[in-house]
Amino acid sequence: MAIKKNIAISDSGFLFNPSTGDSYSLNPVGQEILKLLKEGKNDEEVIEQILENYLTDRDAVEKDLYDFKNMLENYKLTDDE
């Protein structure tokens, strides 16, 4: 999944999509995942990174990542490839 290149994310978790004018807020975990996805990391790399930084388990992150990516698609923040 590739995140649209033109979207802007602020340090405080504010996301702006210039092609639609829509804005979103992200919590810190959402912000971090989005940043990793934007850098082109694959799911496994994202999960590893989150597990390294946060107190949680692989099952929870995997499930949440799947759901989060669905929401990104839903909000049209990804590029169709």
Next chain:
Amino acid sequence: MDKKQYERPIIKPLNTGLMNKFGTRTEYTALTHIEGVSVKSLLADYGSPLFVLSERKIRENYRNAKRIFETRYPKVQFAWSYKTNYLNAVCNTFHQEGSWAEVVSRFEYEKAIKNGVDGDKILFNGPDKTDSDLTLCIENNSPIHIDHLDELYRLTEIATKMDKKPRVAIRVNMDTGVYPMWDRFGFNYENGQAWDAINKIMATGKLDLVGLHCHIGTFMLTPSAYGVAASKLSDLAMSIKNKYDKSITYLDLGGGFASKNTLKGSLLPGSDSVPEIYEYAEAITTAILNAGFQPDDLPYLYLETGRALVDDAGFLLGSVISNKRLSDGRRATIMDFGVNIMFTSFWYDHKISPAQEFGQHTEDTILYGPLCMNIDVVRENITLPPLKPGEQVVVHHMGAYNISQSMQFISLRPAIVMIDTDKKVHLIKSAETLDVLEKGELLPEYLKEFSL
């Protein structure tokens, strides 16, 4: 490096320009303790879900309401509305405070007697009183609140047979200017039915008319309606005095005071929109005091307040089973408590607080119960922080009606505890088991065997 607390990733669209007068976030603090006892330990000790009642809050509510009425009127008597919550621990807390009992069925009546309430301090209301109920009331000298003419005639007949003069009141319904008008119970004031029933009672001389009763509605948000009701009851009492030179002992204004719950569809939360008890008290007592009674002949004011005295003393604790995403992208959370123990979720948007600390991000969520039934929706829309399976929540204002109206539908009913004024936890009802559900069930012999 210490790892950070994990919270489910959230992305939430920011809508500007849409109607959002009151903001979306409603819960700013976690409720980790009830009456000083931790929610976590309560659920660990008694299982999830769990009803919790605060004895301190019940007593405080009662004393507050009593003080408010007694500072405005000299003769006040509360009667605990059993149907609102008939757990013995709850009833007896009210009885210890001096409240009588108000019942609407035989088993409630028997419960009150069993709890130790004197027969003459049990008010029997409702449309369904059997001959045997009426006989028992006459024997125990309990005030019978007559609901309809058939009951009046039956009672007269039974009293004649027993050669006793039962103490009675008639239930009066009336237009108090609010909608809906509750005219299904009792005798109507405006069309003369009530006056007609009074004349019938006075003419036979078989019944001792001691009171006049009304109960104008439920969750009444207009205190002035009680002023109208009190005026109309007083007017009937004055007419009885003028025609028969008989003083009515009591005017019973029933119940119906609203609690601080939020009705579905209301613009403001209950905490901001529901009248305070003193507003009802002011309307009622002013109307009676101005009705023209002689100062030494003022009737007692009876009150059957239920909901307003117990709702905020009750909590339901529960846990998250799972989270899912609906087809339209909405977040859904499945809780381990459903509408079978939350009957009031059909008309209230219950306040629900997470029981553990949470971050600043929230999501619009639909809260489902655990029942495999489409109707099992606890909150159609609520803004909550992301909750993980196993995390806990506290539902507020659960003390009225939920426990008495709960049922073992799909899920058995949970345990109920009461926290006393010294923060000690008492189990007042055990969690149900299959044995409780099957008690009284009989299986015909020929249905016992089968092969599959």
